[in-house]
Amino acid sequence: MEIRVDSSGKLFEEAELKVVGIFQKDDAKSKKIPDIKEKELKTLFQSLKSSHTFGASLGERFFLNNTNGDSYLLIGLGNKKALSSEVLRKQVAAFIKSHLASAKSLAIDLDSFFSTQFERNANAVIEGALLSDYKFDKYKTSSQEQNLKEVSLKTTKKNASQLSKIVKNALPMIESMKLARDYATEVPNFLNSVKYASLVEQDVKKNLKGVKVKILNKADIKKERMELFLSVNAGSAYEPRLVHLTYTPKKKTRKMKHIALVGKGITFDTGGYSLKPSASIMGMKYDMAGSSTVYGAFRAAVLQGAPHKLTCIMAITDNAVSSKATFPDSVIKTRNGKTVEILNTDAEGRLALADALDYTCDLKPDVIFDAATLTGACLVALGDEVCGLMSNDESLVKSIKKAAQARDEYIWELPIVPEFRDHIKSKVADIKNIGKPMRAGTAVAGAFLQEFIKNGISWAHFDIAGVANNQDHLPYCTPGTASALMVRTMVEYIHNA
Ligand code: BES
Ligand code: MG
Ligand code: ZN
DSSP states (O other): OEEEEESSSHHHHHOSEEEEEEEEESOSSSSOEEEOOSHHHHHHHHTOGGGGGOOOOTTOEEEEEOTTSOEEEEEEOOOGGGOOHHHHHHHHHHHHHTTSSSOSEEEEEGGGTOSSOHHHHHHHHHHHHHHTTOOOOTTOSSOOOOOOOEEEEEOOHHHHHHHHHHHHHHHHHHHHHHHHHHHHHSOTTTOOHHHHHHHHHHHHHHHOTTOEEEEEOHHHHHHTTOHHHHHHHTTOSSOOEEEEEEEOOSSOOTTOOEEEEEEEEEEEEOOTTSOOOHHHHTTGGGGGHHHHHHHHHHHHHHHTTOSSEEEEEEEEEEEOOSTTSOOTTEEEEOTTSOEEEESOTTOOHHHHHHHHHHHHHTTOOSEEEEEEOOOTHHHHHHTTTOEEEEESOHHHHHHHHHHHHHTTOOEEEOOOOTTHHHHTBOSSSSEESOOSTTSOHHHHHHHHHHTTSOTTOEEEEEEOTTTTSOOTTOTTSOTTSOOOTTHHHHHHHHHHO
C-alpha cells in the first residue's frame, strides 16, 4: 500500500472513498450531535432521514453518497479533548483494515482528524494506515487479494511539505517493523539459526549501505569463549550465529554516543531437557523476537540517518533436546570468567544473552539495550500489553519512559534490588540460572543479566515476552503474527539520545 500527500485536494476528489473524521459536539446538552465542518457534507448529512443514528461517538461509522457519485465514510472520533495519537492510530487502522479488500483508493481528510500536535498525530495516522495491511500468508496456498493500493492524505498547502517529511521518515520505520514481524512470525522449520543470520546479512547488504556486518560462526564463538551461549546450542542440529552489525554516522559530532542493541534470538525454545509442556511449547518460534526487535530498531534508525554510532548484536540458536543437549546441574564457565550452574535449561535466554552482553561491553558502548522474550513471569506481572523494563541507570529509565510515551507504547519498570543477587547464588558455582520459584521471576532474570554488564555502562533490559505477539487488541497489529512493538520506542530513544 502506498501513501500519498494530497495538497491540492485532487486525490480526495477522485478517490473511491473519502474518509472524514467527525467529533462529537458537546454543546448540545444531552444529545450528542456530530460536528461536521465541511458545509456541503453537513447539508447532505442533515438531509438524510437516517442522520439521527450517527452521533460521532468513538469508532462509530456512517456511509453516505451524494448525487455526483461521491462516497463518504464518516468516522466518529468522540470527544475532541479525549483524542490522542494512539486513538487515531487505532481508528485509522480499524477502518483501513475493513476496506483492504474493497476500495482501490481511499482518501483521508487529514485535517478533520486532529487540529493539534501535527507531527505526532500525522505520524500516528500514517502508522495506523500502513501497519494495518501486514499479513503473513506465504504458507497459504490461496489468500485474499488486497485491493487497496493507495491511501492519500489531504491537508492544506501550508502543511503539505511538513507532511511529506513525516511520511518520508515513517516509511523506513514501518518497513523495518514489517520485516521484524516477518522474521519473528517465520516458522522454525524454515528459520533456523544459519538461515536467519544469512537473511539478515542479505538485508544489510542490500538496504543498509555502509553498515559493517560480521557473523560469528560456531568456531568464532568458541574462540570468544562464549561457553554459556554454546551450552544453549549444544543440543541443536544447527550451528549458532552471533550477528554483529556496526553503523557509524557520516557526520561525527561531539555529542555522538555509541548505543548497542542486543537481542535474544532463540529460533525455537523447547526448554531443552527441562522440556516445556505441550501447551507452553506452542508459540516458541517467537523466542527470537528480541533479536528481530533490535534488528528492526537498528535498521530503522540507520535508514533515518541516526546521529549516533550503533551496534546491533543478535545471539541466535535454537534450544533443542538431543543426546548432546546440556544437562540440568551442569556448570559452565562464561565469557567473563564467572561460573554458572544451569539448573533449568529452559532459562536459556539469559545464558545466550549473558555472553552476548559481555561481548558487547568489550565494544565500550555508552548505552546497551537488550530485548528478549525472557520470562513467562513477565506475562503474569504485566500481561500481553506491557513491556517489562529493568535497568542499572535511573536517568536512562527516565529517557526510555519518555520515548515510550512519545510513541504510545506501554513500558513498566521492575526493580532490581541488591537482595535479588542472593536468589541466584549457587552452592557449586558462582551463580545459578534460576531464582526462587514464584518469586519475581522477571526481575531476577534481569538481576542475572546485570551480572554481565561491566562498570560504567548504562544498560536497560526490555522483557518483551508479553508484547512480542498476541496483540489482537491493537488494530494496527495482525492476529497470529508478531507485533514489532518496542521498535518505535528504541528508535525514538536513539534519535533523542
Ligand atoms: N522463552 C521463555 C519465556 C517465555 C514464556 C516467553 C512464555 C514467552 C511466553 C524462556 O526461555 C523461559 O522458558 N523462561 C522460563 C524461566 C524459568 C525456567 C526460570 C519461564 O519463564 O518459565
Ligand atoms: Mg526457555
Ligand atoms: Zn526462551
